[in-house]
Amino acid sequence: MLKTTPLNALHRAAGARMVDFGGWDMPVNYGSQIEEHHAVRRDAGLFDVSHMQVLEVEGTGARAFLQAALANDVTKLKVPGKALYSCMLTEAGGVVDDLICYFFREDWFRLVVNAGTAAKDIAWLDRLRERSIARVTVRPRRDLSIVAIQGPRARERFWQAYPALRAATEALGPFSAALMGEWMVARTGYTGEDGFEVILPATEVNAMWQALVAAGARPAGLGARDTLRLEAGMNLYGQDMDENVSPLDAGLAWTVDLKSPRAFTGRGALESNGQSREFMGLLLLDAGGVLRAHQKVRTPNGEGEITSGTFSPTLGKSIALARLPKGTAVGDTVHVVVRDKQLAARVVKAPFVRQGKILVT
Amino acid sequence: MKLPKDLRYTESHEWVRRESDGTVSIGITDHAQEQLGDVVFVEAPQPGRKVAKGESVGVVESVKAASDIYAPLAGEIVAANADLSSAPEKVNEDAFAAWMFRIKPANAADLDQLLDAAAYEKVASE
Numbered sequence: 001m002l003k004t005t006p007l008n009a010l011h012r013a014a015g016a017r018m019v020d021f022g023g024w025d026m027p028v029n030y031g032s033q034i035e036e037h038h039a040v041r042r043d044a045g046l047f048d049v050s051h052m053q054v055l056e057v058e059g060t061g062a063r064a065f066l067q068a069a070l071a072n073d074v075t076k077l078k079v080p081g082k083a084l085y086s087c088m089l090t091e092a093g094g095v096v097d098d099l100i101c102y103f104f105r106e107d108w109f110r111l112v113v114n115a116g117t118a119a120k121d122i123a124w125l126d127r128l129r130e131r132s133i134a135r136v137t138v139r140p141r142r143d144l145s146i147v148a149i150q151g152p153r154a155r156e157r158f159w160q161a162y163p164a165l166r167a168a169t170e171a172l173g174p175f176s177a178a179l180m181g182e183w184m185v186a187r188t189g190y191t192g193e194d195g196f197e198v199i200l201p202a203t204e205v206n207a208m209w210q211a212l213v214a215a216g217a218r219p220a221g222l223g224a225r226d227t228l229r230l231e232a233g234m235n236l237y238g239q240d241m242d243e244n245v246s247p248l249d250a251g252l253a254w255t256v257d258l259k260s261p262r263a264f265t266g267r268g269a270l271e272s273n274g275q276s277r278e279f280m281g282l283l284l285l286d287a288g289g290v291l292r293a294h295q296k297v298r299t300p301n302g303e304g305e306i307t308s309g310t311f312s313p314t315l316g317k318s319i320a321l322a323r324l325p326k327g328t329a330v331g332d333t334v335h336v337v338v339r340d341k342q343l344a345a346r347v348v349k350a351p352f353v354r355q356g357k358i359l360v361t
Numbered sequence: 362m363k364l365p366k367d368l369r370y371t372e373s374h375e376w377v378r379r380e381s382d383g384t385v386s387i388g389i390t391d392h393a394q395e396q397l398g399d400v401v402f403v404e405a406p407q408p409g410r411k412v413a414k415g416e417s418v419g420v421v422e423s424v425k426a427a428s429d430i431y432a433p434l435a436g437e438i439v440a441a442n443a444d445l446s447s448a449p450e451k452v453n454e455d456a457f458a459a460w461m462f463r464i465k466p467a468n469a470a471d472l473d474q475l476l477d478a479a480a481y482e483k484v485a486s487e
Contacts, residue, residue, distance in 0.1 A: 017398075032453070033424050034399045223398065223425060287446070290402055290422045311401040311424045318401075339420065 005050035006145055006202045007209055014219055021222055022116035024051040029221040036220035037227050037313040040191050041356050044151035045220035046212050053118035054141040054199060055111040055125070061134030062109050066101060068264050069128050071247060073257035077103035083175040083188060085255055087247045088124065089266025093273060094243035095250065097121050098235065100188060102177050110184075112146070112199075114237050128265065145205035147198050149217050150228075152356060154195035158185075161208075161215040169196070190225060192232025192354045227310050230319060233281060233350025239293055240279075240307040240321055246270060249323060250307075251279035251350070277323045281350035282306065282336065283360055284318035289338040291320035291345070296337040301325035306336065314353045315360075321350060362485065363391040365457055369472055370481030371433045376457060377475055384439055385472060386460040389421060389430065389452065392485040397423035400452040405430075405441035405462040412438060412464065414471070419461060421452065434471040436464040 002025035011018065016027035027048065029036060039045045057066060066074045072086035082103050088096040097117040102110040113121045118140070125138045149158050159166040168178045169185045177186035184199040200208060213219065226236070233251075235241055241250035248256065248270060256270065284291055291309030302325040309320035320336075328334070330349050335342040348360040369377040374393035378386045394400060402422040412418050412432040419430040440463040445451060452459045466472065476484065 028425070029398060032399055227424060287402075288404070289420070290424075290427065292427065311422075313424070 003051070005048055006205050007048045007050065010206060010209055011048065011219075016219075016221060019222070021051065024115055026051060027219070027221040029223045030219050033221065033223035033227070034313045036218060036224035039218040040151045040193055040220055040224060040228055041314055041353070042152065044149055044154040044157045044195070044217040045191075045224065046209065046217040047148040047150065047220055047225055048145075048209070049148050049197070050145040050202070050205065051115035052146055053113050053115060053121070054144050054146070055113060055122065056139040056141060057109040057111060057125075057136055058139060059107055059134065059136035061132070062107050062136050065129070065132050065134035065136045066109055067262055068132065069125065070101060071256045071264060071266060071270075073260055073262060074101055074103065074109065075260065075262070077101070077109075079176075080104050081172075081177045081179065083177055083186060085175075087241075087252060087255060088121065089247070089264070089270070090243055091265060091269065093246050093266040093269030095237070095241045095245060095247055095252075096124050096243060098237050098241070098252075102184070102186065104179065116238060143202055144199050145202045147200070147205060147208060147212070148189055148191075148195065149198070149212055150189045150191040150193045150195035151217075152194060154193065154217065157212065157215040157217050158196055161211040190232075190234055191228040192234070192351060193228075193356065227313055230308055230310050230321065231312050231314055231351065231353040233321070233352060235321070236308055246273060246276070248273075248275040249277040249279060251321070276326065277304070278326055278328045279321065279323055280328065280330065281348040281352060281360065282309075282320040282322050282334070282345040283315075283348050283352070284320075284336070284343060284345045285333070286343040286345075288341050288343045289318070291318045291336060291338070297322050297324060297345075298335045298337065298342065299325055299328050299332065301327040304328070304334070312352060315358060319352050320345070362482070363457065364478045364482055366478045368457070369433070369475035369477065370484070371431065371475060372484050373431045374485070375430060375433050377433045377472065378460070379472060380463065383469065384463045384465050385434070386463050387430070387433060388460045389456060390481070390485070391456040393428070394452050394456045397421060397426065397428060399424045400449045403445040403449045403452065403461060405445065406438045408438050408440055410438045412436065430461060432464065433475055434464065434466050435468070436466040439463050439465045
């Protein structure tokens with residue numbers, strides 16, 4: 001039996017094609033995935049991401065607990081509402097999950113974790129909690145939903161639907177959130193565009209969805225979400241990294257804070273293993289197919305593998321994220337094995353697209 | 362679901378149309394394009410190639426996935442639709458107009474062995 005979000009009936013009524021996404025019955029598209037993608041790049045798209053799990057980390061020592069649990073340093077979160085992207089690592093330095101951590105009070109941080117890993121994350125945090133001197137609880141919120149409105153006109157359309165929230169959210173900088181009663185509005189996302197992610201009581205999400213559609217935001221499915229995040233050079237857990245992959249080999253070194261002497265789970269392994277692979281973008285030069293996960297990449301330095309690949313609607317070309325042998329550099333030409341052919345691709349620096357602009361050639 | 366009565370179909374979601382010159386045109390069904398989503402790449406077989414029934418002869422790729430196209434009957438490839446390499450979205454716009462390749466059947470009667478619209482409808486609704 002698939003799990004459903006409170007918006008399930010609205011998705012179905014809108015003609016969504018529903019798929020089993022990690023045990024959740026989710027909309028992959030409502031028609032053309034490419035048009036949904038363009039709507040986000042050019043105007044505003046609306047995503048139901050209520051399958052993701054909100055975890056409240058509460059109690060005395062919440063900050064110290066997260067300083068030890070996360071690879072990025074929550075010490076950076078000084079102002080209430082500030083958010084941080086981080087990995088949570090195993091002792092061996094593999095990625096348990098990637099998440100966003102919001103700071104509200106010294107005794108209250110909020111994590112948003114992936115749907116497919118939520119149960120594992122909770123169990124993992126419980127283990128860390130038992131070992132910690134901090135007196136914290138990790139409380140999964142089953143009563144909340146999450147909607148993302150993304151695109152150059154996303155905020156404007158949000159305020160059109162909710163004019164009363166404009167004052168409290170207009171000044172929000174990137175990776176900052178405002179709390180208004182049970183609602184949290186954050187200037188975050190997974191598309192490379194401006195916009196908000198809104199966490200609100202599940203009982204109110206249908207009304208919000210309808211209000212945002214009425215304000216001109218176009219419903220977009222998980223299909224567009226994937227092409228948008230790939231163009232934006234953002235990793236997907238389970239594809240670009242997992243428990244067997246170091247964040248240093250997944251292009252996530254920028255999220256691992258090794259500057260402070262802080263001890264965190266996985267630090268020792270990262271420091272002794274270092275980086276063993278390059279994680280870079282690929283732009284397909286030849287015609288002949290679409291880059292996909294698990295395709296082999298032949299380079300002068302040895303073989304690599306695509307971790308995520310797709311057709312980029314913005315570029316009109318196929319793009320990918322790939323784990324490549326060390327020594328591979330931006331500008332190199334490599335060959336990807338697609339069925340019975342070897343197609344030339346250029347190594348590029350991700351992101352491919354940000355804020356509607358193409359960044360690679 | 363669009364399902365022209367005058368075409369033949371396969372269980373692998375190709376449609377097959379008899380042309381006046383004795384060749385048959387092959388494409389993928391409306392049901393198949395809907396399942397695939399936005400088509401971004403079509404690779405049809407080279408004319409001149411001899412193919413067996415059920416042989417994988419081409420590929421359709423959407424944003425989501427790659428899917429093989431199979432020869433519905435034995436024969437020789439006599440034409441490929443070059444329009445689809447530059448405009449693969451035509452498959453989504455009208456799947457039954459977007460023929461991918463033509464075969465000169467080794468045995469013209471093989472066409473009658475394929476599914477009719479009613480039988481394909483059952484396959485597609487499973």
